[in-house]
Amino acid sequence: MKTNSYHEAVSEKQKIGIWGMSDYLYNVIDKIDPDLTICGICDQNPEKHGIKICYGAVEFCCISPEELLAQGVQMIMVATRSMNVVREIEERVADACIGICHIREAISAYKEEWEKRSIEKYDVAMGNVTEPEETGKVKCFINLTVPISFCNLQCSYCYVGQHKDFYEKKPVLYSTEFIRRALSRKRIGGSALLNFCGSGETFLCRQLVDIIEALLDEGHYISIITNALIEEPVKRLLSHRRSDRLFFKCSFHYMELKEKGLLEKYSGVVKLIQESPASFSVEIVPHDELIPCIDEMKEFCLAHFGALPHVTVARDEETDGEPILTKMSMEDYRKIWGMFDSELFAVKMRHQTKEQKACIAGQGTFIMDLEHGGRIFCPNNGRLDNIYSDISTPITYKSIGHGCHSCYCINSHAYLTLGMIPEVKESTYYDVRNRQCADGSNWVKSTLQKIMEQRICENIEEI
């Protein structure tokens, strides 16, 4: 009988086929019950046929959907985050008596057991390991992808809107206890600067505050990318004893906020941070439609935040080569947005082409998916390993060297300022985040200043 319930399919010992051979599957296949009746793994892309992947002790070879369906599967477990692919699969098997569920249901069902075992293993292995000394230096800049793909705003230039292809079902997040161990100072080998960023509004992830509090207790420094409209989590974090280790990058979507009557709300949240020991930055995304509002926006920022906003550089992710998102000539673009005298803008504009020098991404920085622990070097540079798969061992580091596949250093404002290419001497990360206000106060306060002025390549040699 056809069922779309994972639990029913498992209790009836149905034959399950996994659909979707990707990095996502590699990252989650060890986090589902190892005793399921998996009979095959398929993908529509012929280039993936023949690729091998282990499920427990069994090695599967990726096959075509036709071959999988010919095996009499009763349940398809979809392993993709793309809504379009999920829809295609649903259409493909609509007439067959085959149920469909997402692999997240299998992860969720097995989560408690898997996590308990991992935590026990960590506690045994790491219990007697000496805590790395607090040196005030950071060993690594870790970008944590928060599994949120929706937002409380709809900015015209936003990639959430541009892609419109996220599988929306609730992500499965491991517990705070697990994540703290997975990112412990013992595993990392010291403190890290952890940057949390969702594909939508980061603070819409309900567990996030608990996770951040635990990682502050662990001894890390935290940065959060937010549109600064949700007051409650900000307030809670500001009451943490280590709130001076917090940095909020408050994206300032002026037109959207003005249109929705949210400017005061935004400035109220920023004010809370400004008056606390935490640090912040106000940052705009330059786009052509915003140009007529430049004067009023400047006035608003000076009146409410004591300084002009920083300016990033937006890219058109839909077009090959990801050109800068503007219809203006580069000369005009530089002239107009350069008026803000933002070091963030200056650094981004200085690094438009590929760096030919060796990079320490993979060692001084990496990106980890908070949902499943998958680790990549940096955007456009692929898979390293999975941080959650065995939390009982220290994290290993491997520099990418000259192997960068990116045609320019995406996020150069962070990677290059934090010293990921030792031969490139840039402004500091502090310079691209801080503004000094007319009254002499700074957006980035002393605790974070000391962290943001570091070049991680030099720390690695010292720590």
Ligand code: SF4
């Ligand atoms: S606030 Fe950020 S995530 Fe939300 S729509 Fe605007 S740019 Fe996108």
Ligand code: SF4
């Ligand atoms: S140069 Fe930039 S994009 Fe390339 S590997 Fe290094 S950090 Fe990544």
